[in-house]
Amino acid sequence: MxxxxxxxxxxxxxxxxxxxxxxxxxxxxxxxxxxxxxxxxxxxxxxxxxxxxxxxxxxxxxAKADLFFAVIEHGMDLCFQAARPAAEGPGDGAARLRAVLEAHALTMMESVAFQKVNTQGVEMHMHGASTPDQRAMLAHLTGRRDAFEALIGDVLEAGACDGSIAPGDVRLTVKALLGALNWMTIWYRPRPGDERAGRQAIARTLADTLLNGVVRRA
Missing domain, CATH: 1.10.10.60 (Homeodomain-like)
Structure with a gap:
């Protein structure tokens, strides 16, 4: 013994x-x-x-379905772990929104397989899960997705209050921002030799585009 x-x-x-x-x-x-x-x-x-x-x-x-949903939830965990400190960080609403967008973009690139499966989970939800357990798990994951959107929505509202972000439809703005970044699961693939500095540069460019737009203003 x-x-x-x-x-x-x-x-x-x-x-x-x-x-x-x-x-x-x-x-x-x-x-x-x-x-x-x-x-x-x-x-x-x-x-x-x-x-x-x-x-x-x-x-x-x-079961395979348990593993599938665990992959999705792990991908969501990574998104929360990156975005929450940025959302709760220093600066006005616009500064924190920029930090959130950069953090989320970087997470999408560094966990692309998990985020791609997350998209598959959304598709499964849209077409209907086959068992009560699957439907319950998808409902849980949908709740977590809504909570992530609310996290960004709170930053937008704070920015509207402090004058750093133009007021607007928060719900639609969040979906537009996340839609643009989540689309990275379609076009981004890691390549041999990629360095984090390069991914950070992509994240900054995407955040700049989403915050500033592409139309030149007088």
Whole structure:
């Protein structure tokens, strides 16, 4: 029997190892779902991509749909983790909105597989999920999407109050901003040799365009 101290010292390592394996499964699943779509992706494909057995995948996720929705939620988590500090940061509404847009654009580029699967989830919601559990999970994810839009809407409203952003229809403005950035799942693909500085430059350019528009004003 191992000493009590040795037993306690092993627990964090085991927890970290479990979390790491789960993250590896999510990454492999996101890449497979992105390439093949939900229907054509199998647990076998995901296991092969990460060099593991499908038993390991099933140990963490009992069904493919559970894994699919976990990928979507992880992608949403990444968006919240990047945008919330920017939304709550210093400066007026316009400065914080710029920071949010840049952070979201960078997240889209650095987690493109997860965000592409997120789009597939929206399509599944539009066409109807096949089981009550899937519908419940999609409802949960839709609530999280609405909360993300509300986060940006609050920044817009703050900017309208401090005079740094022109007042307007907040709901439609949020959808226009996110629609432009989320479209990156269609046209952006990481390339070998890409550096973060290059992605940051793209994010700044997109934020500038969305904030300033393209029409020259007198």
């Amino acid at each position: 191992k000493p009590r101290d040795a037993q306690h010292s092993e627990r964090p390592a085991r927890v970290n190892d479990t979390a790491q394996r789960r993250d590896e499964i999510l990454v492999a699943a996101a890449e497979c779902f992105m390439i093949n779509g939900f229907e054509a992706t199998s647990i076998d494909m995901i296991a092969r991509r990460m060099g593991a057995t499908k038993g390991l995948v099933y140990h963490h996720f009992p």
